[in-house]
Amino acid sequence: MCELLGMSANVPTDLVFSLQGLMQRGGRTGPHRDGWGVAFYEGRGLHLFKDALPGADSEVAKLVQGYPIKSHTVIGHIRHANVGSVNLANTHPFVRELGGRYWSFAHNGQLQDFHPEPRFYRPVGDTDSETAFCSLLDQVRERFPEPVPVEMLLPQLVNACDGFRKKGVFNCLLSDGDWLFSFCTTKLAHITRRAPFGPAQLRDAEVHIDFKAETTPNDVVTIIATEPLTSDEVWTLHQPGEWHLWWDGEIVSQGRV
Amino acid sequence: MCELLGMSANVPTDLVFSLQGLMQRGGRTGPHRDGWGVAFYEGRGLHLFKDALPGADSEVAKLVQGYPIKSHTVIGHIRHANVGSVNLANTHPFVRELGGRYWSFAHNGQLQDFHPEPRFYRPVGDTDSETAFCSLLDQVRERFPEPVPVEMLLPQLVNACDGFRKKGVFNCLLSDGDWLFSFCTTKLAHITRRAPFGPAQLRDAEVHIDFKAETTPNDVVTIIATEPLTSDEVWTLHQPGEWHLWWDGEIVSQGRV
Numbered sequence: 001m002c003e004l005l006g007m008s009a010n011v012p013t014d015l016v017f018s019l020q021g022l023m024q025r026g027g028r029t030g031p032h033r034d035g036w037g038v039a040f041y042e043g044r045g046l047h048l049f050k051d052a053l054p055g056a057d058s059e060v061a062k063l064v065q066g067y068p069i070k071s072h073t074v075i076g077h078i079r080h081a082n083v084g085s086v087n088l089a090n091t092h093p094f095v096r097e098l099g100g101r102y103w104s105f106a107h108n109g110q111l112q113d114f115h116p117e118p119r120f121y122r123p124v125g126d127t128d129s130e131t132a133f134c135s136l137l138d139q140v141r142e143r144f145p146e147p148v149p150v151e152m153l154l155p156q157l158v159n160a161c162d163g164f165r166k167k168g169v170f171n172c173l174l175s176d177g178d179w180l181f182s183f184c185t186t187k188l189a190h191i192t193r194r195a196p197f198g199p200a201q202l203r204d205a206e207v208h209i210d211f212k213a214e215t216t217p218n219d220v221v222t223i224i225a226t227e228p229l230t231s232d233e234v235w236t237l238h239q240p241g242e243w244h245l246w247w248d249g250e251i252v253s254q255g256r257v
Numbered sequence: 258m259c260e261l262l263g264m265s266a267n268v269p270t271d272l273v274f275s276l277q278g279l280m281q282r283g284g285r286t287g288p289h290r291d292g293w294g295v296a297f298y299e300g301r302g303l304h305l306f307k308d309a310l311p312g313a314d315s316e317v318a319k320l321v322q323g324y325p326i327k328s329h330t331v332i333g334h335i336r337h338a339n340v341g342s343v344n345l346a347n348t349h350p351f352v353r354e355l356g357g358r359y360w361s362f363a364h365n366g367q368l369q370d371f372h373p374e375p376r377f378y379r380p381v382g383d384t385d386s387e388t389a390f391c392s393l394l395d396q397v398r399e400r401f402p403e404p405v406p407v408e409m410l411l412p413q414l415v416n417a418c419d420g421f422r423k424k425g426v427f428n429c430l431l432s433d434g435d436w437l438f439s440f441c442t443t444k445l446a447h448i449t450r451r452a453p454f455g456p457a458q459l460r461d462a463e464v465h466i467d468f469k470a471e472t473t474p475n476d477v478v479t480i481i482a483t484e485p486l487t488s489d490e491v492w493t494l495h496q497p498g499e500w501h502l503w504w505d506g507e508i509v510s511q512g513r514v
Binding site for chain 2: 059123
């Protein structure tokens with residue numbers, strides 16, 4: 001199994017603190033030694049850092065943890081391979097262009113007997129995760145050949161995820177850079193930090209932060225992760241079939257299937 | 258105008274030396290202050306580093322210059338914006354998936370009155386370069402809905418580039434990770450380094466290298482650049498309409514239109 005990390009914020013925010021926690025699980029406090037990746041949106045552009053090395057050992061990971069890239073929307077992932085070999089092409093997040101936007105996707109779980117007919121988007125690697133992402137994009141594209149607002153897409157996204165869920169475990173994060181969509185079948189949690197900001201302590205490293213010193217009173221920053229990353233804050237655990245649509249750190253739509 | 262940098266090699270090779278030269282032109286010895294990017298293939302996967310900051314100032318560029326990522330195929334670019342604003346979405350190389358491979362593309366030049374009908378691939382930013390890349394992929398996809406060997410693609414690639422050339426200046430590099438295709442309308446040069454390897458001196462920085470110390474006797478490494486990067490080696494200058502297909506550092510096909 002893998003671990004997911006997502007961020008949605010109303011101001012460009014760096015993810016250094018949460019990444020430090022996540023990367024420790026990539027080979028040090030956790031078993032996720034099989035690569036990692038982070039996609040930071042900057043406007044419509046995307047910084048995509050990935051490595052097939054464990055997060056705890058990767059040179060690129062050191063840069064990403066030390067360099068405060070500020071973003072509204074981030075998707076990260078550390079991998080513990082179950083389907084597909086350990087190589088760069090199999091690391092999440094996966095990215096494809098749809099309707100003139102970069103869509104990024106990361107998955108935690110495993111699908112059984114899942115062999116959709118290859119249509120427009122084709123996996124480059126050999127994971128069930130990338131195959132699911134391509135299938136999801138194919139479904140969206142087939143239904144909406146031209147770009148539509150995310151409110152119109154939502155039933156399609158939920159429906160696709162609900163279909164994948166029937167094949168196994170499907171916790172995922174998906175984004176086009178503005179909105180962030182999450183779907184939970186077994187394990188996902190979030191915390192929304194807003195004023196008054198307080199301190200927090202990472203679970204996986206001796207790292208402490210005082211968000212008050214890092215934020216302004218109007219900041220709203222939501223972190224979504226497979227498991228809570230801090231030990232002294234209250235995280236909301238998602239239920240099986242629960243989905244959320246985040247925008248600027250806030251939930252703009254949610255439901256359960 | 259921008260500057261291109263490509264590498265094709267028969268062994269995984271790092272590009273640190275050439276990148277040091279190129280990045281200097283990104284704001285120090287050259288006017289290309291409007292972003293930069295490098296795509297390093299690793300198997301079928303891709304490391305894509307980009308920044309809208311000048312190469313000479315970018316934190317990510319410092320990592321890339323200091324961290325010897327070894328690759329068979331690399332495409333790099335520094336940007337001097339003429340069409341499209343300065344932002345991450347407008348930095349080259351651009352990447353799209355086609356037939357289960359990541360295709361990457363960088364362009365030097367400018368196209369006039371170029372407004373192809375958007376079909377399958379859509380630009381995310383607003384450059385003529387990305388629009389041309391999308392149009393090229395659309396043409397390939399329309400002609401070959403299923404993947405074919407590059408020998409079959411070649412006439413299509415040359416024909417597309419020859420079409421773009423009628424709209425302005427179109428020097429480009431294109432790759433699917435195995436092969437590297439170059440097309441010259443005004444300015445492009447290459448050097449193929451093989452045994453006996455000698456020393457070289459960068460034009461743009463006080464940097465000297467002895468390739469003998471870095472290579473084995475069977476290595477073949479071709480560097481392609483808008484202008485020669487070293488001052489003491491003989492580079493081959495490409496002619497208008499000349500195209501090359503490189504594989505493992507060698508020319509496997511070439512021609513002129």
